[in-house]
Amino acid sequence: MKADRLITECRLATMVQSDEPYGAVEDGAILIHHGKIVWAGPRGELPKHKAAETDLLGGRWVTPGLIDCHTHLVFGGDRSGEFEQRLGGATYEEIAKAGGGIVSSVRATREASEDDLFDSAMGRLEGLKATGVTTVEIKSGYGLDMEAELKMLRVARRIGKEGGVRVRTSYLGLHALPPEHRDDRDAYVDLAIGDILTAAHDHDLVDAVDAYCEPIAFTTAEVSRLFERARSLGLPVRLHADQLSDGGGAALAARYGALSADHVEHTTEEGVKAMAQAGVVAVLLPGAYLMLRETQAPPIALFRQHGVKMAVASDCNPGTSPLASMTAAINLACVQFRLTPEEALAGATREAARALGLYADVGRIRKGLAADLAVWDIDRPAELAYWLGKPMLHARYVGGDPS
Template identity: 45%
Template sequence: MTVLADIGQLATCPRDGRDAGLIDHAALAWDASRVVWAGPEAELPDRFADAERQSAGGRLVIPGLVDCHTHLAFAGDRADEFVERIRGTPYLEVARRGGGILKTVRATRAASDDVLEAGARDRLGAMLRQGVTTVEAKTGYGLTTADELRVLRLYRRLGEEGPQRIVPTLLAAHVVPPEFAADRAGYVRLITDEIVPAVAAEGLAAFVDVFVEDSAFTADEARAVFAAARAHGLGAKLHADQLSDTGGAALAAEVGAASADHLECVSDDGIRALAERGVVAVSLPIATLVLGQEPLPARRLLDAGARVAVATDLNPGSAPSSSLGLALWLACTRQRMTPEEALRGATAEAARALRLDDGTGSLAPGAPADFAVLDAPSLDVWLSTWRAEPVARTVIAGETAWSTGARHEA
């Protein structure tokens, strides 16, 4: 049994709440890998008198962050496109010339397993220093059966070795690869008849994602992919309404998706559909900053009763950053999400977007003892000031997975 005391402010983020469950002058207790108590330190029960005691030094303690939308494994970079966009070239024009996603597909296909693994491990290490303890990881830069499977096998290995939990998602329906440019239907059949069954047979993914956009896949093509996913016991996710209103939010509600991600161009009808069906809206504010777009309308979604998560969209083109802290700060400054709403978006709501029902994203009794200690006295102080790496300690399953070396024990 272990007690972390001297917590300046504790955010418990109850799963079914709407606030961050903030407690000042708090303590947190865990046994093995699970939280057993959280509350004001003055009310710490006598049964913890003999527990190992640690000190947070007056700092903020939050649940381990959950990054519920990343493209973790890829090769190469898109620095040339960064410069082109600065000069005014639209993203879709770059993509039509064979850049964008397809450029990363070429680099990823050509990369060795060792190169892909080294890059993914480096990004996970950066996330750990941000307090991220659970990571959703998509494929989508292979677009062949062999390449999609090898990335998912890499994710399985990374998840088994830890320390972070990896939630794998198949995104074979990212774009149509060049070898199928004249046979879109053939590529959709490859996904539904070969890739999805192969992934399911090895238990390599929890979800199947589809990019529904004029430059990617139609709603009907997505329905075919989701039908195959459902037949093989896999959940649904969507890249929806990012560059235009394609009805992606309504489609997400129709197919019972766990989440609809991006939603920069979502309609009022789409917002109502998400709220009514309980589909989590995932905000990706780094991507909108990079692409110069207006971000997801978080206030409209929240006011309509929808659940809103916040993630990085880590990828080499439109969101080349693994900083979930940056995404949260942008959610506050650009989307008018309060610090409590933003934190919930990267904890309890992000866990909901991944259908994790074991308490992940919360510090309520019974939840995993995953948490981060930040060099700030409170949530408002942390998110009102942008700092690159404010985390002093990241704990996963009750054990320190990363620390700055700052004193955290009594």
């Protein structure tokens, strides 16, 4: 068997579903050729091969590279002042209605150059990479006009080329109402669904379409129009659903066969059943839950009962989740939502890949998938959920190359 690289003397948490927790292989090896895994399993069963490079890992654990499937990584400025306001008692809704929130990030993002946006995003990306991330989803949604939305998406594509990670982009035109359209809501919705999305698609800048469905954001009718347009362009959809209230977002996501419904703190059993039937992944965002000091957790027991897959992501953004660590997100998912460590790690690998439509490409250590891997200085996989802030990453591989 031809191979560019052999990784051995390691333990594998393959995250392939099996009777073995974590899909674990205690004494494992991986063969990589042309950026893909061509064999993975017990070292004693290693086939004959010719590998140009051999990496001996001294018994360290190897997992699939972590996948952050929900981020707002590209934005201008920050909102640390609003953080202080919330600590002083102001609610997220009150800040938004006073011209803060998303709209304040819109102003800063429009004023920033592409290079400035790239440089600031790369700083945040370093935090994610240092916690084992090899794939990142990046949304637009802080531009809210033609020029700035396309600028954000171009920066996201550049990160995918220069940042040492795989990137999937999401067009989030229905994120907030820009100030210039405060008195002409319909005109903005028409612009976001029509000209801006069309331009983003024509320039190959968008991999999926997203929206924020809440009373302070956009209605189910408006989101339905966006999703119909996405469907006509052959683009998959995702949805910020039921974060602050039960607005029927999960059911709407299911109706359109969305890849995921994200946040879902207020989703009802009816919505959970609809997600299960449609195969919609629930993306859990414990960073936002923590920062907003929410008290209603997502319906984890219902997701388990009805077989809804659960992903975990950072929701890295300037306002409600300034979190740039996937191991911290894994820890918070366990502590706040009571996921098991295995569920949380699956949520940051296998199920996160499913939420991005990348299940056949990344997220498990398995023959035929990309050789995106994270190597850890740990004694057992549960440590990735246990430690908060401890450096554990030994190495990353993206497409089989050390990074």
